[in-house]
Amino acid sequence: MPTPPSEEQIIDWFEDLSNWGRWGDDDRLGTLNHLTAAKRISAAKLVREGLSISCSWDIRTGQQPGATVESQRYMLSTGLGLDEEGRRGLMGGGRAGGAQEFIGMVFHGLDVTHLDSLAHLFWDGKMYGGAPSSLVSDRQGALKHDVLALRDGVTTRGVLLDIARLRGVEVLDPADHIYPEDLEAAEEAAGVRCEAGDVLLVRTGEGGARLREKKKYNANKPRSGYQAACLPWLAERGISMIGSDVAQDPTPSGYKNVSMPIHMVGIVAMGLWLIDNCQLEDLAEACSEKDRWEFQFMLSPIRFQGVTGSPVNPLAIF
Amino acid sequence: MEANSQTIEIPLLIVGSGPAALVIAKVVSGRGLPSLVVGHQATDNAEPVVLDSESIEILEPHGVLSVLRPYATAQDPFTITPLAFENALKHHCVADMLVTVYDRMHIDEADMSNGGLHGGLTDGNTTWGIYADAFVDVSEFSVDLNTAVHQAAAFGNELMSNIT
Numbered sequence: 143m144p145t146p147p148s149e150e151q152i153i154d155w156f157e158d159l160s161n162w163g164r165w166g167d168d169d170r171l172g173t174l175n176h177l178t179a180a181k182r183i184s185a186a187k188l189v190r191e192g193l194s195i196s197c198s199w200d201i202r203t204g205q206q207p208g209a210t211v212e213s214q215r216y217m218l219s220t221g222l223g224l225d226e227e228g229r230r231g232l233m234g235g236g237r238a239g240g241a242q243e244f245i246g247m248v249f250h251g252l253d254v255t256h257l258d259s260l261a262h263l264f265w266d267g268k269m270y271g272g273a274p275s276s277l278v279s280d281r282q283g284a285l286k287h288d289v290l291a292l293r294d295g296v297t298t299r300g301v302l303l304d305i306a307r308l309r310g311v312e313v314l315d316p317a318d319h320i321y322p323e324d325l326e327a328a329e330e331a332a333g334v335r336c337e338a339g340d341v342l343l344v345r346t347g348e349g350g351a352r353l354r355e356k357k358k359y360n361a362n363k364p365r366s367g368y369q370a371a372c373l374p375w376l377a378e379r380g381i382s383m384i385g386s387d388v389a390q391d392p393t394p395s396g397y398k399n400v401s402m403p404i405h406m407v408g409i410v411a412m413g414l415w416l417i418d419n420c421q422l423e424d425l426a427e428a429c430s431e432k433d434r435w436e437f438q439f440m441l442s443p444i445r446f447q448g449v450t451g452s453p454v455n456p457l458a459i460f
Numbered sequence: 461m462e463a464n465s466q467t468i469e470i471p472l473l474i475v476g477s478g479p480a481a482l483v484i485a486k487v488v489s490g491r492g493l494p495s496l497v498v499g500h501q502a503t504d505n506a507e508p509v510v511l512d513s514e515s516i517e518i519l520e521p522h523g524v525l526s527v528l529r530p531y532a533t534a535q536d537p538f539t540i541t542p543l544a545f546e547n548a549l550k551h552h553c554v555a556d557m558l559v560t561v562y563d564r565m566h567i568d569e570a571d572m573s574n575g576g577l578h579g580g581l582t583d584g585n586t587t588w589g590i591y592a593d594a595f596v597d598v599s600e601f602s603v604d605l606n607t608a609v610h611q612a613a614a615f616g617n618e619l620m621s622n623i624t
Contacts, residue, residue, distance in 0.1 A: 146466075205547070208554075209551065210551050210552075210554060210555040211551055248555065250555070251554065251555060252554070315585070315586060316583070316586060317466055317586045317588070319466075360563050360564055362554060362561045362562055362563040363562055363563060363564065363565065363583060364562065364565075364583065364586070364588070393560065394466060394468045394560075394588060395466075396466035396467060396468075398469040398470075401494075401560075
């Protein structure tokens with residue numbers, strides 16, 4: 143196993159890997175500046191079969207493993223009774239009906255597939271680009287770096303690197319963290335190379351455990367993920383966004399003060415966009431079957447002002 | 461059992477089941493201290509309990525009461541089952557960036573000195589070395605919800621006064 147970087151090294155990366163000011167003083171896109179129009183066009187050319195695969199979990203009401211609170215769905219109007227002719231008469235004309243609801247959730251956490259905006263985390267009281275953390279308030283939410291930065295969505299090339307497959311295991315041992323060497327070995331096995339503007343998805347196999355164990359799945363436990371050593375690698379390759387079937391950072395990470403280095407250095411210093419808790423089982427099966435580990439990737443957040451991320455349904459299109 | 465090179469350094473390790481584990485985590489988190497809650501299981505007591513004024517005073521400043529309010533069986537006086545109290549508070553702990561929660565794990569080969577603990581944290585397959593500056597086993601705390609909350613706050617406050 144490669145030697146993990148020291149915590150001092152990681153703290154140095156807040157400066158060494160910083161993208162603050164690189165794309166202007168009021169930059170809102172961070173690493174998505176790597177994504178060019180030419181990249182979007184070339185990614186669209188990867189579509190040959192017209193097959194689209196979701197990388198998201200269902201959002202369900204009731205207690206779910208890893209969910210911070212139960213997701214809420216309150217019906218405002220329903221179809222109950224409208225299939226009974228007698229009741230229908232009470233509704234005026236009686237032929238038209240409809241349903242509406244309120245929904246609510248805490249998408250951050252270990253359950254819902256979600257995007258972290260650059261307002262999600264602070265280091266030394268600052269967000270990406272040096273904006274003060276107090277710009278995120280109770281009254282107004284995030285006044286800077288809310289999810290509206292991605293109002294036009296993301297479409298680019300996606301690459302799946304299946305580390306569980308590389309290791310020949312169902313799910314990575316929680317102490318087996320993913321290093322740049324592993325990413326490169328998986329690239330070689332897949333016959334792809336991650337390039338500027340790509341979205342990188344990494345599979346640990348944890349989603350398979352979640353599928354198998356259903357409601358008994360325990361999310362509150364050590365899990366694998368990207369070792370902090372991946373940060374310079376992601377910067378060097380110009381990756382625009384990363385995702386995985388965990389919440390990116392391994393837990394425990396082995397670091398006391400920067401316990402989530404991918405989140406902290408990634409979001410705050412680099413402006414790196416993260417998609418936590420992807421469902422990569424269906425995608426991995428399709429990639430394996432086709433022996434094709436690159437695809438057109440699409441993601442679009444809800445345009446909810448002041449919000450520090452969004453539940454998302456990322457799509458891989460072949 | 462597999463050893464590994466990663467270690468966990470944590471200011472406070474909380475083991476044992478019951479509401480006190482979660483209340484301690486929230487009390488010290490509210491004052492900026494990270495903690496690790498290991499092997500917590502909720503009690504299965506679904507008999508509603510009226511929270512006394514001391515418990516209310518303890519829980520209110522840390523936002524805990526607001527989290528519990530939707531799960532209360534009565535608002536005035538504030539009444540909640542220990543089961544609902546723990547289930548709701550547990551999620552709140554998981555969401556707290558200063559609290560780490562690991563279920564279905566336990567500490568073995570622990571060496572305790574000066575209030576801290578050095579030992580192994582295991583899930584049965586993999587073991588992590590753990591260094592905790594402070595350690596509390598809440599299995600010695602009361603099973604009564606109010607008394608557990610009082611004891612948890614007393615522990616948290618004493619710990620914080622020793623640190624600061």
